Amino acid sequence: MTVGIAGTARTPGRVRQAAWAAALVLLVLITAVLPLLLTGTQSGGRTLDPSDTSLDGSAALARLLQTHGVEVVRVETPGAAVSAAGPSALLLVTEASFLDRGDAGRLAAAFGDRLVVGSVPYLDVLAPGVQREGPVRARSRAPECTLPEAVRAGDAYTGGMSFTGPRGSTGCYPAGDGHALVRYTAEEHTVTVLGDASFMTNLRLAEDGNAALALNLAGARPRLVWLAAPDDSDEAGGGGTGGEARSLGDLIPGGVKWAVLQLVVAVALAALWRGRRLGPVVAERLPVVVRAAETVEGRGRLYRSRRARDRAALALRAAAADRLAPRLGLRRTATPDEVALAAAARTGRDPEPVLTLLCGPPPGNDTALVALAAHLDTLERQVRDS
Secondary structure, three states, X not given: OXXXXXXXXXXXXXXXXXXXXXXXXXXXXXHHHHHHHHHHOOOOOXXXXXXXXXXXXXXXXXXXXXXXXXXXXXXXXXXXXXXXXXXXXXXXXXXXXXXXXXXXXXXXXXXXXXXXXXOOOOHHHHOOOOEEEEEEEEEEEOOOOOOHHHHHHOOEEEEEEEEEOOOOOEEEEEXXXXXXXXXXXXXXXXXXXXXXXHHHOOOOOOOOOHHHHHXXXXXXXXXXXXXXXXXXXXXXXXXXXXXXXXXXXXXXXXXXXXXXXXXXXXXXXXXXXXXXXXXOOOOOOOOOOOOHHHHHHHHHHHHHHOOOHHHHHHHHHHHHHHHHHHHOOOOOOOOHHHHHHHHHHHHOOOHHHHHHHHHOOOOOOHHHHXXXXXHXXXXXXXXXXX
């Protein structure tokens, strides 16, 4: 039996496959590294932080307030916010502030007015009488009220949550069953509540009248006490000291963990691409091509040279019995006697000659060996045709 000789050069199909695999790995690497490069230029991504220059930060608003003579005091704990508050100060509490109910009570009892922006918890403590009516889509809205700060700003990106205020309150920017902005005065405190803080971020400050609205609301007093999220969120609430020991994992920036994960994925894909694996069968170049017929003839000559007619006859009879057994419905393990009796019954021949043919003594000469092979071939043909 012969096989084709495999060439040593790579086929065009294999070259194209390797090129596609390399392009896939390159695409994964670009996808993993590009977000890291884009986020690496940001200053931490702290939402609504007056010192953060990312899209979610509010550094632009803080700079705008300072240019208009407003002192912006950034604090990280409710205790520091209470200490910095005063009659001439405005306390800004955003959804990024870390509070519990006790902290909210301390802020509500502090001196000065309050500006509560976004989905701030414990609204019933920070702004008693203001009720949430339900979430609404944040979008550009018209003020439709008489509040000077909103009228001067005009359309602004508001929404997020709809509110209703206590008796005597003013509502602006209608949304759902209420308003996106509610202001009221109680116990010599002016409290302003907004449902969405996006208009104060660097991303949306330049849209519509967002900058004017943010400046009018946050710059209503000479001093703005801005309660921002602490650099370490574990220090949030109650003026935490941060004295607890931090683990090594806490000291690793989140971007490093993301980069390591992406590198692991890239290495795994590269290993699958370049790793050793079973491929298609490859034909081996042989020094000599030997045809199957030559193998049979060579074995026959070997038997003849050694006068091994008994072994040749045994091989012929065993091969014939193996081929006849399945055709006769017998198992492969059937004995030659069982095969002979079944063949005789199938062909209608006398069992005795068939037994002698398959189980008889070895032939005495080469002529008898050739005759044995012919008779075995005839028996197989008769069984096949029966």
